[in-house]
Amino acid sequence: DAGITQSPRYKITETGRQVTLMCHQTWSHSYMFWYRQDLGHGLRLIYYSAAADITDKGEVPDGYVVSRSKTENFPLTLESATRSQTSVYFCASGDYQETQYFGPGTRLLVL
Amino acid sequence: AQTVTQSQPEMSVQEAETVTLSCTYDTSESDYYLFWYKQPPSRQMILVIRQEAYKQQNATENRFSVNFQKAAKSFSLKISDSQLGDAAMYFCAYRREDTGFQKLVFGTGTRLLVSP
Numbered sequence: 241d242a243g244i245t246q247s248p249r250y251k252i253t254e255t256g257r258q259v260t261l262m263c264h265q266t267w268s269h270s271y272m273f274w275y276r277q278d279l280g281h282g283l284r285l286i287y288y289s290a291a292a293d294i295t296d297k298g299e300v301p302d303g304y305v306v307s308r309s310k311t312e313n314f315p316l317t318l319e320s321a322t323r324s325q326t327s328v329y330f331c332a333s334g335d336y337q338e339t340q341y342f343g344p345g346t347r348l349l350v351l
Numbered sequence: 352a353q354t355v356t357q358s359q360p361e362m363s364v365q366e367a368e369t370v371t372l373s374c375t376y377d378t379s380e381s382d383y384y385l386f387w388y389k390q391p392p393s394r395q396m397i398l399v400i401r402q403e404a405y406k407q408q409n410a411t412e413n414r415f416s417v418n419f420q421k422a423a424k425s426f427s428l429k430i431s432d433s434q435l436g437d438a439a440m441y442f443c444a445y446r447r448e449d450t451g452f453q454k455l456v457f458g459t460g461t462r463l464l465v466s467p
Contacts, residue, residue, distance in 0.1 A: 280459060281459065282442060282458055282459045282460055283396075283442070283455075283457045284457075285454050288454070298454060328394060330396060332396070337448070337453070339386070339398055339401060340455060341398070342388075342395065342396035344393065344394060344395050345394040345395070345396075
């Protein structure tokens with residue numbers, strides 16, 4: 241089915257571990273985004289990508305790494321997870337200056 | 352920097368009635384987009400409605416409409432004939448219209464409760 245998917249949907253990890261959240265879209269949108277959602281902050285942009293091999297920082301990039309070797313995939317890696325990275329993570333995609341469409345989210349708990 | 356403010360943390364409405372969610376924003380730009388997103392308990396973010404700032408006509412999508420007051424920097428969402436399925440968090444968002452990538456700026460959300 242066309243759309244945007246995220247995996248895993250739920251993840252529990254420990255501080256210091258590396259975690260990768262996956263995002264896949266089938267619309268061939270040029271732009272992809274990672275947001276985190278925390279109480280009292282709404283959604284904040286972590287990283288975005290304008291095309292394959294082009295990525296840039298958003299508002300809160302520290303502690304995260306992204307890559308985009310293929311247009312349809314945009315994984316987000318927490319190199320050494322911290323408790324402050326406990327959050328709900330949303331991936332989104334869209335074309336340039338067009339509406340962003342969001343995935344179902346990944347709930348991450350860092351113990 | 353642009354900011355988006357949703358001053359109502361929670362609103363309640365009865366089925367079949369009308370409710371209005373408020374959103375104000377701060378910008379010095381003249382060209383931009385405004386959005387309302389719905390986040391039901393499933394956590395999925397769903398686009399409800401979009402408004403281009405250069406359009407004077409208020410956007411509508413079925414039971415959802417906006418009251419866009421550009422001078423007042425206000426962008427409220429009206430939900431008519433409320434249904435139980437409308438219960439969700441609603442986020443207002445702003446995006447500047449300019450060359451290059453422009454990020455979405457979100458408000459902190461309003462939780463809408465719908466009672467039978």
